[in-house]
Amino acid sequence: MAARPEARLGKWLVSGLPLLYLIAFFAIPALIMVLASFRTPGEFGGLSPLVENGKIDLNLESYSRFFTDSIYAQIFAKSVWYALLTTFFCLLLAYPLAALVAKSGKKHRDLLLLLVILPFWSNFLIRVYAWMIILGPNAALARSVNGLLSWFGHEPVPLLFSSFAVLVCLVYVHLPFMVLPLYANLEKHDQALLDAAQDLGANGWQRFWRITFPLSLPGVYAGAALVFIPALGIFAIPDILGGPEDSLIGNVIKQQFLETRDWPFGSVLSIVLTVAALALAGLAAWVARGNLGTPSSGGDTRA
Amino acid sequence: MRRRPVALWTAAFAGYAFLYIPLVIVVVYSFNDSRLNAEWVGFTFGWYDKLFHNEEMLTAAGNSLLIALVASAVSTLLGTMAGVAMYRYRAKLLSILVLTPIAIPEILMGVSLLIFFVMLNFTLGLVSVALAHIAFCIGFVAIVVRARLAGMDESLTEAARDCGATPFQAFMHVTLPLIMPGVIAGALMAFTLSIDDFVITFFTAGAGTVTLPLQIYSMIKIAVTPEVNAVSTLLMLLTLALIVIASHLTPSLLRSD
Amino acid sequence: MKRLVLLLALPLFSFAVNAKDQLHLYNWNNYIAPETVKRFEDACKCEVVQTYYSDNEELLAKLAAGAKGYDILVPTSNAMQSLIKGGQLKPIDKTQLPNLKNIDPAYLKTPFDPDNKYSVPYAMSLTVIGYNDQKIKELGLPTDTWAVVFDPQHLQKLKGRITVLDSSSELFAAALKYLGYSANDLDEAHWKQAAAVIKKAKPYWAAFNASSYIKELTVGNIWLVHGYSNDFFQANLDAQAAGRPFHILHGLPKEGAVLAVDNMVIHKDAPRPDLAHKFMNFMLEGKNSAELTNLIGSGNPNKDALKYIKPEILKNPAIFPDKAMLSKLEQLKDLTAAQRRVRNRMWTEIKAGR
Numbered sequence: 001m002a003a004r005p006e007a008r009l010g011k012w013l014v015s016g017l018p019l020l021y022l023i024a025f026f027a028i029p030a031l032i033m034v035l036a037s038f039r040t041p042g043e044f045g046g047l048s049p050l051v052e053n054g055k056i057d058l059n060l061e062s063y064s065r066f067f068t069d070s071i072y073a074q075i076f077a078k079s080v081w082y083a084l085l086t087t088f089f090c091l092l093l094a095y096p097l098a099a100l101v102a103k104s105g106k107k108h109r110d111l112l113l114l115l116v117i118l119p120f121w122s123n124f125l126i127r128v129y130a131w132m133i134i135l136g137p138n139a140a141l142a143r144s145v146n147g148l149l150s151w152f153g154h155e156p157v158p159l160l161f162s163s164f165a166v167l168v169c170l171v172y173v174h175l176p177f178m179v180l181p182l183y184a185n186l187e188k189h190d191q192a193l194l195d196a197a198q199d200l201g202a203n204g205w206q207r208f209w210r211i212t213f214p215l216s217l218p219g220v221y222a223g224a225a226l227v228f229i230p231a232l233g234i235f236a237i238p239d240i241l242g243g244p245e246d247s248l249i250g251n252v253i254k255q256q257f258l259e260t261r262d263w264p265f266g267s268v269l270s271i272v273l274t275v276a277a278l279a280l281a282g283l284a285a286w287v288a289r290g291n292l293g294t295p296s297s298g299g300d301t302r303a
Numbered sequence: 304m305r306r307r308p309v310a311l312w313t314a315a316f317a318g319y320a321f322l323y324i325p326l327v328i329v330v331v332y333s334f335n336d337s338r339l340n341a342e343w344v345g346f347t348f349g350w351y352d353k354l355f356h357n358e359e360m361l362t363a364a365g366n367s368l369l370i371a372l373v374a375s376a377v378s379t380l381l382g383t384m385a386g387v388a389m390y391r392y393r394a395k396l397l398s399i400l401v402l403t404p405i406a407i408p409e410i411l412m413g414v415s416l417l418i419f420f421v422m423l424n425f426t427l428g429l430v431s432v433a434l435a436h437i438a439f440c441i442g443f444v445a446i447v448v449r450a451r452l453a454g455m456d457e458s459l460t461e462a463a464r465d466c467g468a469t470p471f472q473a474f475m476h477v478t479l480p481l482i483m484p485g486v487i488a489g490a491l492m493a494f495t496l497s498i499d500d501f502v503i504t505f506f507t508a509g510a511g512t513v514t515l516p517l518q519i520y521s522m523i524k525i526a527v528t529p530e531v532n533a534v535s536t537l538l539m540l541l542t543l544a545l546i547v548i549a550s551h552l553t554p555s556l557l558r559s560d
Numbered sequence: 561m562k563r564l565v566l567l568l569a570l571p572l573f574s575f576a577v578n579a580k581d582q583l584h585l586y587n588w589n590n591y592i593a594p595e596t597v598k599r600f601e602d603a604c605k606c607e608v609v610q611t612y613y614s615d616n617e618e619l620l621a622k623l624a625a626g627a628k629g630y631d632i633l634v635p636t637s638n639a640m641q642s643l644i645k646g647g648q649l650k651p652i653d654k655t656q657l658p659n660l661k662n663i664d665p666a667y668l669k670t671p672f673d674p675d676n677k678y679s680v681p682y683a684m685s686l687t688v689i690g691y692n693d694q695k696i697k698e699l700g701l702p703t704d705t706w707a708v709v710f711d712p713q714h715l716q717k718l719k720g721r722i723t724v725l726d727s728s729s730e731l732f733a734a735a736l737k738y739l740g741y742s743a744n745d746l747d748e749a750h751w752k753q754a755a756a757v758i759k760k761a762k763p764y765w766a767a768f769n770a771s772s773y774i775k776e777l778t779v780g781n782i783w784l785v786h787g788y789s790n791d792f793f794q795a796n797l798d799a800q801a802a803g804r805p806f807h808i809l810h811g812l813p814k815e816g817a818v819l820a821v822d823n824m825v826i827h828k829d830a831p832r833p834d835l836a837h838k839f840m841n842f843m844l845e846g847k848n849s850a851e852l853t854n855l856i857g858s859g860n861p862n863k864d865a866l867k868y869i870k871p872e873i874l875k876n877p878a879i880f881p882d883k884a885m886l887s888k889l890e891q892l893k894d895l896t897a898a899q900r901r902v903r904n905r906m907w908t909e910i911k912a913g914r
Binding site: 013014021026033093094117120123127133134136175184218225226253278 | 319341409
């Protein structure tokens with residue numbers, strides 16, 4: 001790009017405006033809580049005063065507590081596993097949806113896209129409650145599954161208040177965040193490439209696996225990031241329809257801010273979660289670039 | 304030759320079914336003659352009637368819609384800029400600042416924004432909620448826009464520049480139309496995130512500010528009555544109507560070709 | 561169509577209404593009868609702006625971060641204790657509350673707020689056992705002891721059909737009571753025993769649930785619940801209305817239970833303390849106080865309200881416990897930061913399945 005004055009101004013504006021906004025309304029507040037992770041919890045909640053008797057009260061107590069207690073790592077590992085499963089199943093379900101919308105003619109495309117996202121404009125809680133009805137022990141689904149299981153002499157399995165319910169709901173809630181980025185990417189795929197491949201004798205699966213899928217990878221990674229990362233921190237779904245063992249790291253973090261009123265420890269857990277999520281995303285992007293060899297376009301340091 | 308692969312259609316249909324079965328339950332149960340709404344009892348319009356007399360709930364729904372419209376508009380604008388900057392100028396700091404709000408637990412962000420607003424003596428209200436929503440929505444838009452830009456043909460933009468277009472013109476007339484599906488996808492995500500947000504909204508809302516999620520979650524321990532299903536259904540339909548109207552009014556802007 | 565326009569325009573109207581006198585009430589949802597609010601608004605010629613929280617801890621977190629603009633808050637006693645100690649409340653002016661004499665003296669001058677410098681009791685509930693009478697009779701289980709929640713011998717018959725509250729303080733209190741200790745026992749060894757009891761019983765529980773258990777109980781998916789008395793009152797009303805063949809009844813454990821008293825307090829930065837006092841005095845009138853009890857089945861500390869309360873509610877021992885039960889009830893006390901940390905570590909272990 002030419003280094004003309006308008007170009008440079010444009011560059012500063014385009015990257016500067018969002019940067020300024022995020023610094024003001026995200027970075028600075030976040031730094032307050034990063035600082036809080038080094039402070040002592042207030043006796044009745046909140047934080048203790050920063051300056052006590054003329055001395056600045058900062059310590060590593062909360063961090064050492066996190067790193068010396070293996071239970072948090074255990075819960076964290078469980079959350080990563082749930083998030084991975086969620087991402088995987090979201091991808092499986094979202095891909096055909098996104099592909100259909102992308103392939104459709106102009107007339108139908110916008111409608112089909114809106115139909116994908118329409119359910120998510122109803123309230124989250126109501127949708128989760130709908131799943132409680134679907135998975136309830138007296139509903140058709142549970143009855144047929146347990147009927148089938150009893151054929152094989154198996155104990156009836158509760159669908160509700162279980163990891164299964166949590167996963168189904170996690171996938172449901174995150175699905176649009178996989179569909180939309182995939183769609184945005186698939187939409188620009190050139191049908192001519194696929195037609196040419198077909199003329200050369202490639203069958204449906206080969207065309208998908210060797211042309212469509214590799215080209216869609218930026219969309220896959222964007223979708224995976226937008227599902228995996230938020231799914232790591234979720235707490236509402238286990239709270240409402242999880243079983244007694246489905247507590248995730250998001251629940252533990254919530255407890256620190258609410259029940260236990262230990263904000264510094266809550267901050268520590270949050271910081272570890274955030275750093276880990278970003279690191280995993282970065283790792284995935286790095287592995288992707290290495291494996292594919294496609295010069296993934298500029299700025300692709302994260303998924 | 305355009306074939307309609309059966310496998311794709313079946314899989315996509317399964318996907319739509321998965322999306323809509325719970326939604327059908329949501330809508331149908333808004334007519335359920337049962338306060339606790341855990342099982343079907345009988346048909347009634349009573350909850351819709353109750354809803355239309357429930358000023359609190361209607362105001363909450365209106366607030367949610369207003370905040371979502373504003374937040375998605377601003378965050379789409381800023382997020383698109385960020386996505387372009389991340390792709391074209393490899394802005395590393397921006398990349399981190401854009402991705403982190405997605406990773407950070409909502410409760411931490413909510414508490415930190417509240418402390419921040421209090422420090423600034425900023426009166427909490429609809430505006431503080433909108434500002435908070437924009438902050439976490441930017442990332443979603445930016446990532447989708449950047450993914451859309453990835454692999455895009457730069458030669459088109461270069462050609463425009465060679466023909467004498469300013470960077471701004473090149474962007475508006477070449478780049479933007481090409482990334483429009485990404486921008487729209489991002490806008491839809493931002494809107495969805497905002498209209499349904501609870502945790503961050505809880506902490507940044509003022510003493511008289513109620514949004515629909517706040518109203519609904521406060522009912523969680525007593526009873527989330529079918530009235531909530533009703534307001535949800537209506538809000539959904541209203542949003543759909545707004546978008547359909549908007550897309551008819553500005554066909555050139557929203558079409559991606 | 562008009563309604564839809566109204567829907568969008570409503571938030572804009574809210575700016576115009578600011579001119580009127582407003583009382584900001586931060587309360588639990590459905591914790592005041594709409595008729596009561598309307599009558600107060602007419603009486604004081606002001607507007608009551610209500611915002612809601614669904615948990616004491618949400619209230620505490622928001623205030624700890626510095627939120628203001630609220631006049632009246634309605635915390636439970638232990639949360640109120642935390643607020644008082646944290647200097648978050650404004651002392652009340654008793655000269656503006658002539659109706660304070662209506663409160664039963666048994667509920668005044670509590671250890672949480674001796675001399676009632678900051679608070680006035682509002683409503684109460686007990687944390688007890690709620691059950692599906694048909695199913696429990698079939699299974700032949702006792703309902704007057706915490707053993708039905710913690711003893712695997714009983715739990716075997718209830719596997720997957722029982723939920724407990726998702727609150728470490730409530731569940732530990734029940735377990736401590738079951739073991740014969742006080743619900744406010746601070747001995748860590750006793751806490752470890754309670755945690756062991758909980759872990760032994762956990763495999764039989766369907767879920768730790770604080771929100772959707774009422775639905776499941778009313779519908780018949782869950783048969784026994786550790787929960788709040790006013791929730792069970794409403795669940796029973798709903799079950800009858802839906803024509804279910806069973807009733808939802810209370811079980812009062814003989815080992816004792818937790819009593820939760822909610823109080824009206826004034827935030828230190830209240831914009832309208834004058835209106836706040838008017839509201840408190842209004843709610844101390846028996847007639848007004850009784851409306852909530854009649855609506856949701858909450859306990860009532862107001863002597864004057866008793867004559868306005870429906871007789872079937874007055875007779876209910878889980879809402880108006882007799883002297884014998886009262887002596888076994890305890891209000892939960894707030895813990896110190898160090899104690900909360902220990903408790904939370906045990907709770908995390910319980911919930912992580914270790």
